[in-house]
Amino acid sequence: MTRTLNNCPAPAKLNLFLHVTGRRPDGYHLLQTVFQLVDFNDLLHFELRDDDQIRRSTEIPGVPEESDLIVRAARLLQGALRQKNSALAGTPLGANIAIEKNLPMGGGLGGGSSDAATTLMALNHLWQGGLSRQELMDLGLQLGADVPFFLFGRNAFAEGIGESLQKLDTPGLWFVIIQPGVTIPTEIIFSSSELTRSTKPVKMTDFSIGTKKLFGKNDLEAVAVSKFPEVAEAIKWLGNYGEARMTGSGACVFCAFTEEHDADKVLKLVPSQWKAWKAKAMQEHPLAGLLES
Numbered sequence: 001m002t003r004t005l006n007n008c009p010a011p012a013k014l015n016l017f018l019h020v021t022g023r024r025p026d027g028y029h030l031l032q033t034v035f036q037l038v039d040f041n042d043l044l045h046f047e048l049r050d051d052d053q054i055r056r057s058t059e060i061p062g063v064p065e066e067s068d069l070i071v072r073a074a075r076l077l078q079g080a081l082r083q084k085n086s087a088l089a090g091t092p093l094g095a096n097i098a099i100e101k102n103l104p105m106g107g108g109l110g111g112g113s114s115d116a117a118t119t120l121m122a123l124n125h126l127w128q129g130g131l132s133r134q135e136l137m138d139l140g141l142q143l144g145a146d147v148p149f150f151l152f153g154r155n156a157f158a159e160g161i162g163e164s165l166q167k168l169d170t171p172g173l174w175f176v177i178i179q180p181g182v183t184i185p186t187e188i189i190f191s192s193s194e195l196t197r198s199t200k201p202v203k204m205t206d207f208s209i210g211t212k213k214l215f216g217k218n219d220l221e222a223v224a225v226s227k228f229p230e231v232a233e234a235i236k237w238l239g240n241y242g243e244a245r246m247t248g249s250g251a252c253v254f255c256a257f258t259e260e261h262d263a264d265k266v267l268k269l270v271p272s273q274w275k276a277w278k279a280k281a282m283q284e285h286p287l288a289g290l291l292e293s
């Protein structure tokens with residue numbers, strides 16, 4: 001029996017566009033977005049324990065163990081398996097989990113959600129839980145609106161609050177991503193009275209590989225720009241080199257390039273007050289093979 005699973009990536013996502021089309025009675029917003037996986041990631045390491053404890057062996061500054069999405073994902077899965085899979089009665093379902101955190105928090109890159117999805121995939125495998133991709137996606141949605149996408153494992157056109165997903169092939173682009181030096185809590189943007197909530201819905205057939213429409217507007221950007229001048233400044237600077245926009249609820253902004261050397265050139269020019277990275281579009285989640293289709 002495998003006892004460890006090391007170097008499990010939790011990749012970032014970019015929202016190539018993001019439209020807010022309405023609001024549910026519970027306050028959550030209805031979205032249409034294209035999720036793009038990129039090869040910029042956190043790295044998680046899992047080790048089985050001979051008891052039922054979930055232990056985080058590395059700290060994430062500012063994130064107490066109880067609210068860490070990694071720990072919450074592990075506990076959620078543990079509870080679901082105890083309820084559902086009687087074959088596991090008497091088997092310890094514990095783990096030590098370590099993380100190398102590379103993705104900026106509150107960056108709109110979905111780092112916390114991706115960490116949770118990687119945890120669900122890795123522990124379902126190590127604990128031999130046998131849950132399907134769909135079952136894990138249903139569990140993941142309890143942790144956050146972005147989590148099902150990372151379990152889906154492919155680039156996607158998403159609707160609902162982000163849980164209704166259709167596979168989408170996207171171009172093999174390179175991205176320059178800038179963190180403008182602020183952290184933006186998602187709920188600040190969604191709760192703003194300035195937010196446009198009535199963008200006309202599009203159909204997935206309205207866009208295809210390489211069309212401009214794949215890179216439409218982000219309705220959350222105007223709110224972020226008005227509240228955080230740092231975001232406006234980064235979009236303005238990056239906009240000198242292509243179409244720059246914000247991902248998710250921010251704060252990170254990105255620009256796409258067809259050629260890697262163009263991304264390299266721009267990356268070198270990024271002012272030193274900002275952190276910046278180059279990332280390549282991925283077509284598939286690196287752990288997709290842990291789950292059946």
Ligand SMILES: C[C@@](CO)(OP(=O)(O)O)[C@H](O)COP(=O)(O)OP(=O)(O)OC[C@H]1O[C@@H](n2ccc(N)nc2=O)[C@H](O)[C@@H]1O
Pocket residue numbers: 015027028029030031033107108109110111113143144145146147160161162186187190247248249250
């Ligand atoms: C905006 C997006 C776009 O991909 O990404 P991020 O910028 O956070 O990465 C997501 O919709 C974020 O997903 P996620 O970060 O998982 O959100 P959650 O934890 O579920 O929700 C955080 C808060 O945002 C608001 N929220 C979130 C999603 C949504 N469709 N409508 C909302 O109104 C709710 O107020 C909620 O309390």
Ligand SMILES: Nc1ncnc2c1ncn2[C@@H]1O[C@H](COP(=O)(O)OP(=O)(O)O)[C@@H](O)[C@H]1O
Pocket residue numbers: 060062063067068069070103104105106107108109110111112113115184186248249250251
């Ligand atoms: N493992 C985790 N990694 C990052 N953030 C986490 C984690 N667990 C909980 N959080 C909380 O989730 C918030 C959002 O984090 P993150 O997913 O990185 O940003 P975003 O939703 O903007 O993409 C963080 O500010 C933090 O408070």
